[in-house]
Amino acid sequence: MDLLVNNAGFGLRDPFASSAVDDEQRLLDVLVTAPMRLTHAVLPQMVERGRGAVVNVASVAAYTPRGTYGAAKAWLLSFSRSLHVELRGRGVTVTAVAPGFVHTEFHSRMRVSKDGIPRVLWLRPEYVVRATLRAAARRRMVTIPSLRYRLIVALARLAPAPWAAAGTLTPR
Ligand SMILES: NC(=O)c1ccc[n+]([C@@H]2O[C@H](COP(=O)([O-])OP(=O)(O)OC[C@H]3O[C@@H](n4cnc5c(N)ncnc54)[C@H](OP(=O)(O)O)[C@@H]3O)[C@@H](O)[C@H]2O)c1
Incomplete structure (x- = not known):
């Protein structure tokens, strides 16, 4: 295999104190255990051939205190x-x-x-995929698609935790 993309993922709606622990475990299974095991399975062959790429789909949530989803993406x-x-x-x-x-x-x-999320913050999947594959081809360690999100991440890394966690999603 030349390319592994660890993309599968989902988010949990409930805050940790009121979520079901089985859902939390499922989140870890999909966001952490699956990419770890899949990467572990393909790397030896890639290294032996001296060729290959792994792309891990994290999130800007990795840079902010955003529940167990953000924590799992920070791990990734x-x-x-x-x-x-x-x-x-x-x-x-x-x-x-x-x-x-x-x-x-x-x-x-x-x-x-999705109502409370300003239109300017939405990215098209095609744009994200193109930016990601370009970054992988250039052997980049991390890519944050779009200038606006690079700025948001830079600010989030400097901001106090409660500010960086602003904009929590609301249940429908
Ligand atoms: N959309 C965003 O705003 C956003 C932002 C940052 C990061 N991400 C990340 O981007 C990745 C892709 O998500 P998406 O936005 O494309 O969401 P999506 O449209 O809901 O797609 C999620 C994908 O993950 C798969 N998946 C979910 N649970 C799974 C499980 N238990 N076992 C196997 N596959 C499972 C789904 O497969 P099935 O269709 O077969 O169920 C689907 O292919 C995720 O890792 C997500 O955390 C998304």
Whole structure:
């Protein structure tokens, strides 16, 4: 395999104190365990051939205190960065993408409203995919599609935690 994309994911609507622990476990299974195991399964062959790429779909939520979803995406981001460094010079590259809001089924499946999210913050999936594949081809460690989200992330990293967590999604 030349390219592995760890993309599967979903979000939980309820805050941690009132969520079902089985849902929290399912979240970790999909967002953390699955990418770890899939990456572990393909890397030995990639390294042996000296060729291959892994793309991990994280989120800007990785840079903010946004529940267990943000925590899991922070794990994926850190995992990607660590592997990127570990594999440097061996022909195999690992790239994390941290998108902001993207027009997909994500929010309807999560049963949260999209109404409060300003239009300017929405990205098209085609744009995110193109930016991601370009970043992987250039062997980038992390990519944040769009200038506006690069600015948001830069500010979120400096802001106090309650500010960085602003804009919590509301249930439908
Ligand atoms: N949309 C956003 O605003 C946004 C922002 C940042 C990051 N992301 C991340 O982008 C990735 C893709 O999400 P999306 O926006 O494309 O949402 P989506 O339209 O809801 O698609 C989610 C994808 O994940 C798969 N999936 C979900 N739960 C699964 C499970 N238990 N086992 C196997 N596959 C599962 C789905 O497969 P099925 O269709 O077969 O169920 C689907 O292909 C996710 O990792 C998400 O966290 C999304």
